[in-house]
Amino acid sequence: MKNIIVLALCMLSFGVFAQTKNTTTSFWVAGACGMCEKTIENAVDVKGVVAYDYDLTAHRLTITYSPAKITIEKIHALINAAGYDTEKSNATDAQYNRIHQCCKYRTTGQHP
Secondary structure (H helix, E strand, O other), X not given: OHHHHXXXXXXXXXXXXXXXXXXXXXXXXXXXXXXXXXXXXXXXXXXXXXXXEEEOOOOEEEEEEOOOOOOHHHHHHHHHXXXXXXXXXXXXXXXXXXXXXXXXXXXXXXXX
């Protein structure tokens, strides 16, 4: 009987560890200036995101997150809500129009 309980606890522990594994990915995000970098990073500073870094020169966000707490689709949606396009989705015109004038990346030729 003890062996069954120990085995059950081990399996339960393994399941918990499997669900808490973090994922790191990198993807393109539009941006034009240092203010964009700060806004993009602030947009993803939410529960479930462990680490992030936006490289303005390469227009790439590297992000580590917990899939058990937040989805990659939600991360893209948060960036869109801040007014920025990503490689998976675009901000609406209303979202884009709220960003500062110096951040208007769609008119600078830095948008693919």
